Amino acid sequence: MQIRLIPLAQVTRADAEAWQRLADAALEPNAYLDPRFLVPARDRGAQAADLQLVVAHEGGQWLGVLAVTVKPVAPRVPVRATTTGGAFMTSHADRHHPLVRADRAAEALAALLDGIRSVGLPGLVQLQHFPADGPLARALAEVVGRRSGPRVHERRRRTTVCAPREAVTVLPVPEGPGPVVDPPLSWDHMRTDERRNMRRGVRGLARAADGPLELHDRSTDPDVDDEFLDLQVAGWKGDPARGGAALRLDPVAERWFRAVTAGFRRDKDLLALRLAAGGQTLWIGYALRSGSGYFGFLDAYAQAHARYSPGSIGRVATMTYVFGTTDAAVFDPAFDARYTVGARLFPSTRDRVDLLVATGGAVARTVLRAAPHAHRLGLAADRAAVGG
Template sequence: MSPVTSRLVRLSDVTPAEAGRWADLVDRALEPNPFLSPAYLLSASRWLTRTSGILLLVVERDDRMIALLPLSREDRFHGTPLRYATTAGAFLKDDAPLCAPLVDTEQATVALDGLLGFLADRRNGVPPLVEITLLPGNGALHEALHDACRRAGVPMLERSRFERAFLDRASDAPAPRDALSRSKRKQVERLTRRLEEATGSSLVMEDRGDDPRAFETFVALEAAGWKGDVDQDGGALEVTPGAVEWFTDVTDGLRERKNLRLLTLTAGEDVVYMSLLLGAGGSLYSLMDTYDERFAKFSPGVIGRVMEQEFVLGRTTADRFDPCLHPKNVGPSGLYRDRRTLVGVVLATRGLLPRLLVRSVPTLRRLRARVVGTPRETPENAS
């Protein structure tokens, strides 16, 4: 059996060969995660200074990457004097709605054992407390991590838990439109008719992800609306330094690997609504969307989100679709029939004090009291 090796790599030091092995891991991962793909994360390091502190814990075997966990070092763990490492560093805490580490499905046990073994060795310079945020709270990865911690004797504390909107092909719930309340369904149908009457054309949803010019249309449409208003803190790509350049790289990289969809709702020649979907494995994630504000009175975002779900189920092979909506967005979240649980966990990988901290019930209660709400939504997907 070939040996497993683990090491830390600065994000800025990743070589082209390493990036290739990393990209291959994304689609093999137990929990596919496009936000930890090189197309997304590595390209960000070229344009955004907020990525400068990210280290990649890489586990390899037979010249193949089998696990990857991004970490940023922090000085004080939520009011304690203990240093810690977290996935929620300056960049990922705001720009990654999923922080599940990449773990090879076929080698999950050995990959996680190698990862925890590396973290347990103080010579590697990683703090003894490791926080993993925005991790699916059920499913194969969560179970595999739990089992690996048990094997290694590593206490794991769940610090936060919440649910967000989701679409699961395996759900036995009705079709997306049928799953809406009767009043909401009638509202969507009425708004659709009024929009079609106003434009004189039927609404058509199509995927323009293969066309690089479609992303330029998205950027311009977003900038023309409230998200492009700096005074409203809209956060459009065009008004965020480096964002257009970064996302041009993102879309180019994902398009090359057939992992990009740009769903576009049109009425004749008019683009009404657009949604940027990032893919990995059998999952799709809608990181940001926008609409033409000339049609605002017809609620194109509502119509678009419903038709987007129908497109995903009817015209893609994706098993899961996550619109990446913060639960506080009650209205948009109500358009989705399913829910997914996300948790934040802390691992005490070594040392008496960190392990006592994680195992202490009174301390656990105090730490939970410090958690304010749930992780912040990316500005681009607020609606």
């Protein structure tokens, strides 16, 4: 197995095709490491200019890929690390874990980690938001458990929410043509008071808009992108004074958004849903399919109806629609449990960890040895173990 280092700006069409085949067959899918999400980012200027791909391959077949940048390991530590948490990934990608082929997972993961120094990157690696359990965590545990395996230290852990198919009551979704009126909502996993509040929200929206709630599948219609951008900028995100970051305010970000939706739409892997009533748009949300899962991307709601929580209704409707109309194994809304309003909508949680990995070299090994005592250095060490 060979290792390549490819600056994102130099990804060729052949590279992107091999990358896509890997994303489709990944052990754990990650829409944020899908080429249709990342390749358009090379036009985002300085924010993604330092993004590089570490690729494990055999001939034209990609077996593993990791998106990295190089930066100091901590503000007061004069040591540079290879990290999955660069500027673009931290701002726009909620999942950073690598893609590895399901049938050669441990082998590909070992090759990625072992090959980092061989392509000129620092041997100290920060793996951000790595799954603490599941098949990818088991693959890492196998790699670390080998006699010559890398040393690993867990810096921090956070709980995220998710919706595996088996944890959701899958409801039938009526087929078109036309919208789904009074759309089904998979909420059996929610607390009684949460379901009651959502029912009130549904009734309140119908009263306020003078019509029943409707769910429109606009996935194949590129015009929905303009409707979404207009809806987003009309809310608080359109006000820079309030910290808004509406895409309409940044032409570069808007072009990236359009390129991402166009790529996933082309492959029928884009889900764009519009929640409406009485002819009024109440919410628009996007989800991206990569491999066996759907991932939340962006959404926006009509601020005039905020008291009825159209965003929460739209997110539950999306989860219901995904499982009712596709064979996806998981819907990942892509936020963590600290967002308590959104977290209550989904049935399951999953821990993700930030790891320091010493793949070789005296400096990397020294940092790992110091990590359990390095709070004063800003390493925020929590526990010296691989999550799992």
